[in-house]
Amino acid sequence: MELICPAGTPASLEAAVEAGADAVYCGFRDETNARNFPGLNFSREELRKGVAFAHRRGVKVLVAINTFARAGAFGLWQEAIDDAVMAGADALILADLATLDYAHRRHPGQRLHVSVQAGAANPDAIRFYAETFGAQRVVLPRVLNVMEIASMVRETSCETEVFVFGGLCVMEEGRCSLSSYATGQSPNMNGVCSPASHVAYAERNGHIVSTLGGFTINSFGKDEPAGYPTLCKGRFATPRGSGYIFEEPVSLDAALMLPALRDAGVTAFKIEGRQRGRAYIAGVVRSFRKILAAIDEGRSPPAVSLAAMAEGQASTVGAYRKGWR
Amino acid sequence: MQLTLGPVLYHWSPERWRDFYYRVADEAQVDAVVVGEAVCSKRAPFKQDYIPAVVERLEAAGKRVLHSSLILISLPRERRQTRELMQSDEAEVEINDLTCLAGLASRPFAVGPFVNVYNEAAAGFLAERGATRICLPPELPLPAVAAISAAVPQLATEVFAFGKVPLAMSARCYHARAHKLTKDNCRFVCEKDPDGMPVKTLDGAGFLSVNGVQILSDSCVSLLSDIPALRRASVASLRLSPQGCDMVAVARLFRDVVDGRIEPEEAERLLGEIYLDVPFSNGFLHGMAGHVHAGAGGGSLGALR
Numbered sequence: 001m002e003l004i005c006p007a008g009t010p011a012s013l014e015a016a017v018e019a020g021a022d023a024v025y026c027g028f029r030d031e032t033n034a035r036n037f038p039g040l041n042f043s044r045e046e047l048r049k050g051v052a053f054a055h056r057r058g059v060k061v062l063v064a065i066n067t068f069a070r071a072g073a074f075g076l077w078q079e080a081i082d083d084a085v086m087a088g089a090d091a092l093i094l095a096d097l098a099t100l101d102y103a104h105r106r107h108p109g110q111r112l113h114v115s116v117q118a119g120a121a122n123p124d125a126i127r128f129y130a131e132t133f134g135a136q137r138v139v140l141p142r143v144l145n146v147m148e149i150a151s152m153v154r155e156t157s158c159e160t161e162v163f164v165f166g167g168l169c170v171m172e173e174g175r176c177s178l179s180s181y182a183t184g185q186s187p188n189m190n191g192v193c194s195p196a197s198h199v200a201y202a203e204r205n206g207h208i209v210s211t212l213g214g215f216t217i218n219s220f221g222k223d224e225p226a227g228y229p230t231l232c233k234g235r236f237a238t239p240r241g242s243g244y245i246f247e248e249p250v251s252l253d254a255a256l257m258l259p260a261l262r263d264a265g266v267t268a269f270k271i272e273g274r275q276r277g278r279a280y281i282a283g284v285v286r287s288f289r290k291i292l293a294a295i296d297e298g299r300s301p302p303a304v305s306l307a308a309m310a311e312g313q314a315s316t317v318g319a320y321r322k323g324w325r
Numbered sequence: 326m327q328l329t330l331g332p333v334l335y336h337w338s339p340e341r342w343r344d345f346y347y348r349v350a351d352e353a354q355v356d357a358v359v360v361g362e363a364v365c366s367k368r369a370p371f372k373q374d375y376i377p378a379v380v381e382r383l384e385a386a387g388k389r390v391l392h393s394s395l396i397l398i399s400l401p402r403e404r405r406q407t408r409e410l411m412q413s414d415e416a417e418v419e420i421n422d423l424t425c426l427a428g429l430a431s432r433p434f435a436v437g438p439f440v441n442v443y444n445e446a447a448a449g450f451l452a453e454r455g456a457t458r459i460c461l462p463p464e465l466p467l468p469a470v471a472a473i474s475a476a477v478p479q480l481a482t483e484v485f486a487f488g489k490v491p492l493a494m495s496a497r498c499y500h501a502r503a504h505k506l507t508k509d510n511c512r513f514v515c516e517k518d519p520d521g522m523p524v525k526t527l528d529g530a531g532f533l534s535v536n537g538v539q540i541l542s543d544s545c546v547s548l549l550s551d552i553p554a555l556r557r558a559s560v561a562s563l564r565l566s567p568q569g570c571d572m573v574a575v576a577r578l579f580r581d582v583v584d585g586r587i588e589p590e591e592a593e594r595l596l597g598e599i600y601l602d603v604p605f606s607n608g609f610l611h612g613m614a615g616h617v618h619a620g621a622g623g624g625s626l627g628a629l630r
Contacts, residue, residue: 068443071469097423098446118423118441121399124407125424143399143496171493171540172397174441177464178492178533181542181615184608186464188441209527213614216526232493236532237525240503245524245535246495325497325508 001262001269001292004062004161005285008040008274013050013061015278019285023060025093026050026274032080033064034095034117035274036191044083051088060090066115067191068096078102085110093139094118095174104133113161114138117174117188123155130158137161139270141173142252145322146260153265162261165284165306166272168252168318170232178231182213194230201226210234253306253315255288259295261320326552326583327356327562328576329460329483331438332363332393334491334566335536336371336515343375345567350379350386352573354580355565358383359419361393361410363437365498365537366403367511392416396439397494397538398424419460426454433457438485438564439494443469445476452480459483460564463490463546466612471558481561486548487575488566489521489534489541490606490615499535508538520569531604544606544616547596550589551610552582570600 005021007013016024027033029041042050051061063084069077077099084092085107092110094100095117103112114120114129116139129135137159140149153160171178176193180186183198198213208220210229217229227233233249235242254261258269269292271284284306291301306315318324330349333342349358360379362369383390398407410418411428420426421437436459442448448459458481461470465484474482498508500515500522515522521534521541531543545568548555555563563583565575578596581587587595593605608617 068441069446071444071465071472074444074446096441096443096447097450098444101446101450119397120423121397122404122424124404124427125398125422128423128427143397148399170497171495175396175439176493177462177490177609177615178540180464180609181490181492181533184612184614184617188462189443189464213616215530215532216528219527235527237527237529238503238522238535240522242527245499245503246497246540319496323507323509325501 001296002161002267003285003288003292004268004270005281006166006271006274006276007050007281008035008037008276009278010042010046010050012274012276012278012281014053015282016285017054017057017059019282020289021059021285023062023090023268024050024054025062025064025270027064027066028080028083030076030080031070031189031191032067032077034066034115034187034191035064036067037196037275040275044087047084047087047089055088061088062091062093062113063087063089064093064115065099066093066095066117068188069098070189074098074102078106081106091137100129100133100135108134111136115174116141116163119172119174121172123152126152126156126158130156137267139163142169142319143172144319145324146257146264146320147322149261149266149320150264159267160265161268161270162254162266163252163272164254164258164261164269165288166252166276168247168250168316170247170318176232182215182231184213194228199229248314248316250314250316252318254317254320255291255301255306257317257320258291258301262295326556326560328354328579328583329357329359329562329564330355330572330576331460331485331488331564331566332359332361334364334539334541335519335521335569336365336368336513337519338516339371339375341519342372343379345572346379347382348573350382350388353576355388355576356562357389357391359391359393359437363393363396363421363439364539365515366395366400366406368513368515368537369406390417391419391435393419393437394421394425396421396437397496398422399496429455431455436460438462438491442473445473448473448477448480452477456480458562460485460562464609464615467551467554467558467610468612470555470560470610474559474561478559482559483562483564484548484555484560484610485546486555486563486565487579488546488564488568489543490546490609491539491541492533492615493540495538495540498538499540500537503535511537542606542615544604544618545600546607546609547593547605548607548610549579549582549592549596550620551607552589568600574599
C-alpha cells in the first residue's frame with residue numbers, strides 16, 4: 001500500500017518526504033495542472049531539485065499535468081510533459097486524450113497514471129486507458145463505493161489509487177463546469193475551482209454573506225464561522241426547501257475505511273491538498289503512516305484525530321459508503 | 326449549417342417523450358435527432374418500448390437518428406446497457422463517455438458534448454478512431470471551437486446552441502436528496518420537474534437547475550446572435566437541447582436565422598416569447614462566465630436577476 005502525498009511547494013515536498021510519504025505529487029507553475037493557484041507549484045529547476053531530494057530518500061515523484069490542453073496552445077502541455085520526463089518524474093498524471101496520446105508516443109517507457117480528472121469510472125474505461133496508452137495506474141473518481149471498487153479491481157490488471165483525505169468533489173471529476181458558469185474559470189481549462197479572485201464577503205442584516213462571481217453561495221449567522229464559498233457546498237433555495245442541496249461543507253476522511261480499501265485491492269492511497277501548508281502535510285502524512293503501519297501489522301488502527309486538519313468543520317467518507325448517493 | 330436536436334435530458338413521462346418525438350418527426354426543421362437516455366440508467370427502461378416506433382417515425386420523416394450513450398457509466402447495469410448499444414448493428418451511436426470506445430470496434434460514431442474534447446489533438450485522436458461528428462463541450466470558447474474545426478476538417482463540429490446548459494454529473498441524486506430519499510429508492514421524483522428543479526441563491530436569484538444526478542444552468546443558452554461567428558468558425562451544426570417549451574418553434578427560429586430570413590436580434594426577442602421567464606446566456610462561447618449574456622458586439626449583460 002503506497003501513501004501518495006501532495007506537494008504544492010518545494011518546502012511541502014520536503015515535509016511530505018520527511019513525514020513518510022511513499023510518493024509525492026506536484027505540478028508546474030502554470031495552467032497545465034489542476035491546482036493552478038497563486039504562489040503554488042514548481043518551476044522546472046525546483047522540480048529537478050525536488051526529484052533529486054525525493055529519490056535520495058527512496059521516495060517517488062509523480063507530476064500532475066492534468067488539465068485539458070487549450071486548443072491552439074498544445075505546445076505548453078507537450079513541453080510540460082517533456083520537462084517532467086527530463087526531470088526524472090517517476091510517473092505523469094494525465095487526464096486529456098491529447099496529453100496521454102502524446103506522452104505515450106513520445107516517451108514510450110514513461111510510467112503514466114490516469115488522473116481522477118479523466119473520470120474513469122468502470123473497468124471498460126480503465127482497460128481503454130491501459131490498452132491504448134499503456135497506463136499503469138488509474139486514480140478513481142469519487143463516485144464508487146468500496147464494494148464497487150473491489151469488483152473493479154478484480155476485473156482489471158491496472159493499479160488503482162483512491163483519495164482518502166482532503167477536499168471532496170461531490171460531482172464527477174473532470175465533468176464539472178459549475179465554477180466556470182459562475183466565474184469563467186474552470187478546473188478542466190484553468191486548473192481552478194471556485195477561485196479566490198472571484199470570492200467576496202459582505203455583511204447583510206447581521207449575516208455574513210459569501211459570494212462567488214456575484215452569486216450568493218452562503219449566509220452565516222453570528223454563531224457560525226463563515227466558510228469558503230466552494231460552489232457545490234453552498235446553501236441554496238429550492239421549492240423543496242433551502243439548505244446544502246448538494247453537500248454540506250465537509251471534507252473527505254476515509255481513515256476508517258483503509259482496511260476495507262486495502263482488502264478491495266487498492267494499490268495506493270492519496271491525500272488531497274497541494275494548496276495546503278507544510279504543517280498540514282506533515283501532520284496528515286504522519287497520521288496516515290501510523291494508521292497504515294498498524295494495519296500492516298494486523299493491529300487495529302490507532303484513533304488518530306484528523307479533525308483539526310479537515311478543511312470544513314466536519315468530515316465524510318463520501319461515496320465510499322453505500323447510501324451516500 | 327445543420328440543426329441537431331439533442332437527447333431529452335429530463336425525465337419526461339414515456340408518453341410525453343414519445344409524443345414529443347412524433348411531433349418533431351412531423352414538424353421540426355432539424356436534420357438530426359439524438360434519442361435515448363443520457364443522464365440516469367434508472368430511467369432508461371421507461372422509454373425502451375417506445376424507442377423503435379420513435380426511430381421509425383423520425384427516419385420516415387428523413388431525419389438522421391443517433392442513439393445517445395449514458396454520460397456516467399459505473400454500475401454493472403450501465404456497462405451492460407452501454408455494451409448492448411455499442412454492439413447493436415442498426416444504431417448510429419453518440420458516445421458520451423470513453424467507455425464506449427472499447428465496444429465500438431471500427432464502426433463510425435458521433436461524439437457527444439460530455440466527452441472532454443478541448444483541443445485539436447483530442448479531436449484528431451477520436452477522428453482517427455472513427456468519429457465523424459462531434460458536439461463540443463459547452464464551456465469551450467469560440468477560438469477553441471474555431472481551432473478544432475480548422476485542424477480536423479474531416480470531423481463535423483457542432484456546438485451547444487440552445488437549452489439550459491449541462492454543468493455537472495454526480496453519483497448522488499439531488500432530486501432524491503431534495504425529497505429526503507436516496508438514489509436507490511428515488512421513486513422517480515425527478516419526473517415532477519419536466520424542466521428541471523430550480524435552484525436559487527438564498528437571495529432569490531436564479532442560478533442552477535437540478536435534473537436528478539445532473540446539474541444544469543438556470544439560464545438558457547442561446548447562440549442565435551453568434552450564428553455568423555460560428556459560421557466563420559466552420560461550425561457544421563447547432564445543437565438544440567429539448568426544454569419544456571415549444572421546440573418546433575425554437576427550431577424554426579434557428580432555421581430562419583441560419584437561412585438569413587430573420588435578423589439574430591429579432592429572433593432572440595421572439596425566442597423570449599417561446600421560452601418564457603428564462604434568462605438567455607452565451608458567456609461560455611465568449612470566454613466569460615457561462616451565465617453572462619454577451620451581445621453580438623461582445624458587450625456583456627449579466628443574466629443575474
